[in-house]
Amino acid sequence: MNPKPGMAWSEPFRADRRHDLDRNGPFRGEAAARDWRAARGHGVTVAIVDSGVERDHPAVGGQLVRSVRVIADGDEVLVVDDPEAADVVGHGTACAGIIHALAPEAELISVRVLGPGSKGKGIAFAHALDWVIEQRIPIANLSLSSRSEALFATFHDLVDQAYFANCLFVCSASNVPGQESYPSLFSSVISVAAHDIPDPLTYFYNPRPPVEFGAWGVAVPVAWRGAGSTVATGNSFAAPHITGLLARLRSVYTDATPFEAKSLLAQGATGGSQDLGIGRIG
């Protein structure tokens, strides 16, 4: 992750170290020919930072391997195991269902920051991100954000840490245009807003950020609490589509950096005026 203390910034590029840079990555050699788009997320773990995930919900397919809660009470913030694996709302289960449908072999970890006992949500959210990075979970779906000005620097630091630790933060953009919400507005995350084409595999790349990707988020059939289901609209439901696709990508290119993952994602995007269905991946 970060350079070791005392290590020169130029060290990786010194003649005796340059062999470490010999890495094909996703763009060279045999790897470039691989197609990540048909993968199923095998070997990839995805964190869902949300209202919890209902473990036994059919839409989750038994892929929830762990559940934790972040409890903030005053200055005290704790991450504790949540063996009940409940979702008091349904929102987190909805996200998990979308991810599971796209990457059925990916393992899911629920990090619950909403619901009872979640006072000081901004702080709890920040701690959740810190925990995800510490656990080295490669992808996190963040269908929520914070508008706390006081935590601006904290979130900025966290997304940089995630970037350097090869952890992809997939963030839903605010539903209110122009509203500042974090970490979705930071350039090192993968920010997602909704489009209304009813296809989970159609997604767009926007070369005019802040929001870089558009995925299905209008009238999406989703799982809901109590083994239920509903039809939901919001950027919250666009983000997990991209998360699911990134789980596919990561299962093929396990060591792709966030920069490379974003590029591959952009490369596979549907064209704006493309005949839909031809450009879609499958």
Place this chain on the structure above:
Amino acid sequence: MAEGFSADARRLLREVGLRGAIAVRLESDVETTLLRTIVDATVGIFGAEAASIALLDDMSGELRFVVAAGAQGQPIIGMTIAPTHGIAGYVFSSGESIALAEPSGDPRFGIEIAMRTGYVPRSILAVPLEDGARTLGVLEVFDKRDGSFSMQDIEIASLFARQAATAIKVAARAREVRVVLADVLSADDSSEADAAVSELVSIATRKHAGDDRFWAFVEAIAAMRHVSASDRDLAIELLTVIARSHSSSRRDASGRLSALRKSGR
């Protein structure tokens, strides 16, 4: 009272007291009135069955439905829910807007309130009311008549929510005047502070105590809220003209301000 204050400070405090007294007359029910206007407009614009605003009750920590529009919305007024459950709870605790439709699995939709009112909406749009970093409550719209809610609907509802949050903030400031004065006057003895505030307000308003015309003016302004838009526009124009002629005559008397304005251009 307040002997320790300088003449300037006393003058400022009296000014604050006067403003507070006027604000209370003007704003007594402005918050509820404005919020009701907002839910009425929301129902109209979306062609919805109902709309409601729930606010966090700081004392109980619950979300309380303070206003609602539409026949289906009326039973909800006054009800409270935990701020973490259901759609309103999710939107309140996450700050994220959401639209939901066609609940099929869970007929209660995860909403306690639907059970109690007997009204089970087919679609819901919910957006947070935010004041800076703090979430004050939730605006909900139920059952859009022609079709389901879109992303654009979420954006429009968010603008209404922003207006509602501003109305709440303004009304809260007016109410806070007395509290602030009490804090300033006495940090340790609240009973004396209350008396001191009353005294201050009475001193501040003494100039206007027998001035029925002044209070009639304030009452007339307050009544303007209930007149038609065109009448209000007329009143605003009249007042603006009177105020302008008054202030320009004052400026001319000193000469300096108008001269500054001219040279500035």
